[in-house]
Amino acid sequence: MKRTYKNVLLIMLFTATLVYAENSNKLKAEIKQKENNLIIKISKDNEVVDKIKIPRDNEIIYKIKPGDTLSAIALRYGKSIKKLAKDNNIKNIDLIISGKTLIIK
Incomplete structure (x- = not known):
């Protein structure tokens, strides 16, 4: 997989969030x-x-969840x-449907 600056930042942010969440025994x-x-x-x-x-x-690819807004x-x-x-x-x-997917470029 080609590593881009965007992907590296996303992975770093995600990892920091997970360390916090896993240490609080809430998420895996x-x-x-x-x-x-x-x-x-x-x-969970x-x-x-x-x-x-x-x-x-x-x-x-993002799957829209209930309560999401664009x-x-x-x-x-x-x-x-x-x-x-x-x-x-x-x-x-103002109208997006839960369960549908979005492509984020």
């Missing part, structure tokens, strides 16, 4: 490489609560709402 995380993708799974009580896939072309997702990944909406053919930025 697993980072794997599968088919040149980086797969990050976060579990042996149940996967979040999964992030970072493909080799540096796009992130603005919060954009902020989390350092993107503009307009770009996120355009990249995912979202016509109404």
